[in-house]
Amino acid sequence: MKCYNWNGVTFFIIEGLSNLGEFKMLIFVILLLGYIVILGGNSMIIFVVLSDPKLSSPMFFFLCNLSLVDMAYTTTTVPNMLSGLVTGVSTISVQGCFLQMFVFIMLSVTGRATLTVMAYDRYVAICSPLHYSSIMTLPVRLLLVVGAWAFGTACTLPAICLGSRRYYCGANVVKHGWCDPASVRRLVCGDTLTDNIVSLTFGVVAMLTTGVLILTSYILIGLSIFRMGVGERLKAFKTCAAHLTVVTISYSAAACVYISYQSWSMLTEQVRIIVSVLYSALTPFLNPLIYSLRNNELRESIGRMLRKLGPTTVLPMKGVNTVS
Structure with a gap:
């Protein structure tokens, strides 16, 4: 991808949360613990799903992909932020900055596509249960996952490639926790109207496309549930509860971040950065907890795995005297 426009600026300084003073250590501990939970929780889901034959349904196949996206998504930014909080300064090369920007946004869109x-x-499971197995075959599942990753890439690449060709001179301090596109764009020596339009257009396409498709799916699910009996309604609701909770939190948090970015006069720069940082770690942190608590099959599988890994009690053999 020959997009880079080499110029005098060779690296960016990520200001991040370096101005928090005595609160830096508190933020460091919160981020570190959250990152450990994200890696541990999502890794556990992937391991359990891959090792338990009872979790071979398409739903868990997609859940594995979502957990993989969440781990990669947070790993793109959190380790750099942790390093910056400890050392007091975080630098990144121009190439590394745009690579981080691309991977972060691409994974964010891919997560919503998933x-x-x-x-x-x-x-399909609720509205066409008799045809579910014949529709959600392995090739179809793979095609849907590949499509989610391709959609994330297609929505991200144009704006990133356009921004990386701009000329950067003078100030090289990114006032954000990572290489945020809007923050990096302020350092461009020249007009960025085209960049803003392209970035906004693909951002709206990504949010609206996924949001409308999810909303349409649940409207059709709701119409189908209304025609069911009470027992079937409860079972269908339990089937969707975890996913619906994750979707609600994800899009609500995105709306809060958007509002914080528009409230320039009401919120300080540090507050907006903290909101963005918490948002980037919120859904990857909550996803494994929500699915573990809401999904009976996954919860039971995790329980079986923990019992296997736990300490075993050695019982005395028959006919062998034991000394108390």
């Missing part, structure tokens, strides 16, 4: 695929999976 939630869209999971909504479609729930729609």
Whole structure:
């Protein structure tokens, strides 16, 4: 991808949360613990799903992909932020900055596309249960996952490639926790109207496309549930509860971040950065907890795994005297 426009600026300084003073250590501990939970929780889901034959349904196949996206998504930014909080300064090369920007945004869009695929999976399971196995075959599942990753890449690449060709001179301090596109764009020596339009256009396309498809799936699911009996309604609701909770939190948090970015006069720069940092770690942190608590099959599988890994009690053999 020959997009880079080499110029005098060779690296960026990520200001991040370096101005928090005595609160830096508190933020460091919160981020570190959250990152450990994200890696541990999502790794556990992937391990359990891959090792338990009872969790071979398409829903868990997509859940594995979502957990993988969440781990990669947070790993793109959190380790750099932790390093910056400890050392007091965080630098990144121009190439590394745009690579981080691309991977971060691409994974963010891919995560929402995966939630869209999971909504479609729930729609097929509830509205066409008799044809579910014949529709959600392994090739179809792979095609849907590849499509989610391709959609994330297609929505991200144009704006990143355009921004990386701009000329950067003078100030090289990024006032954000990572290489945020809007923050990096302020350092461009020249007009960025085209960049803003392209970035906004693809951002709206990504949010609206996934949001409308998820909403449509749940409207159709709701119409189908109304025609069911009480017992079937309860079972269908339990099937969708975890996914619906994750979708609600994800899009609500995104709306809060958007509002914080628009409230320039009401919120300080540090507060906006903290809101963005918490948002980037919120859904990857909550996803394994929500699915573990809301999904009976996954919860039971995790329980079986923990019992296998736990200490075993050695019982005395018959006919052998034991000394008390």
